[in-house]
Amino acid sequence: MKKADFIFLLAAAAICLVLFFARSQLRTQGSFAVVEVDGELYGRYDLRKEQEIGIGDTNRICIEDGTVRMIEADCPDHLCIHQGRISSRGEMIVCLPNRVSVQIDAPDADGPDENAPDLIVG
Numbered sequence: 479m480k481k482a483d484f485i486f487l488l489a490a491a492a493i494c495l496v497l498f499f500a501r502s503q504l505r506t507q508g509s510f511a512v513v514e515v516d517g518e519l520y521g522r523y524d525l526r527k528e529q530e531i532g533i534g535d536t537n538r539i540c541i542e543d544g545t546v547r548m549i550e551a552d553c554p555d556h557l558c559i560h561q562g563r564i565s566s567r568g569e570m571i572v573c574l575p576n577r578v579s580v581q582i583d584a585p586d587a588d589g590p591d592e593n594a595p596d597l598i599v600g
């Protein structure tokens with residue numbers, strides 16, 4: 479292997495690494511918890527901000543360390559609370575009896591996402 483080839487490979491590897499880190503950084507920074515009640519948008523909350531949000535007077539979620547979890551619910555089964563923490567795009571907590579859903583939305587992620595058409599880069 480010539481020296482120039484080796485340098486090229488090294489540079490390519492470095493670029494890949496930088497892109498990878500930039501991307502994962504972007505991913506965690508761009509995440510939101512999207513709360514819907516009865517199919518209607520209730521609110522969008524930044525996962526970087528630690529907070530507790532009451533959803534109507536039936537449910538309560540807690541955002542901390544970039545994750546969301548249901549901390550209070552008046553549903554009989556409490557399945558939503560037992561679903562634990564979510565943090566990745568597409569993950570969801572559902573409280574069926576109260577028709578409450580909490581979903582993670584990260585606008586920069588791959589795949590079709592009708593909520594973020596302005597971030598599609600050719």
Ligand SMILES: [Zn+2]
Pocket residue numbers: 551552553555556557558559572573574575576
């Ligand atoms: Zn529930």
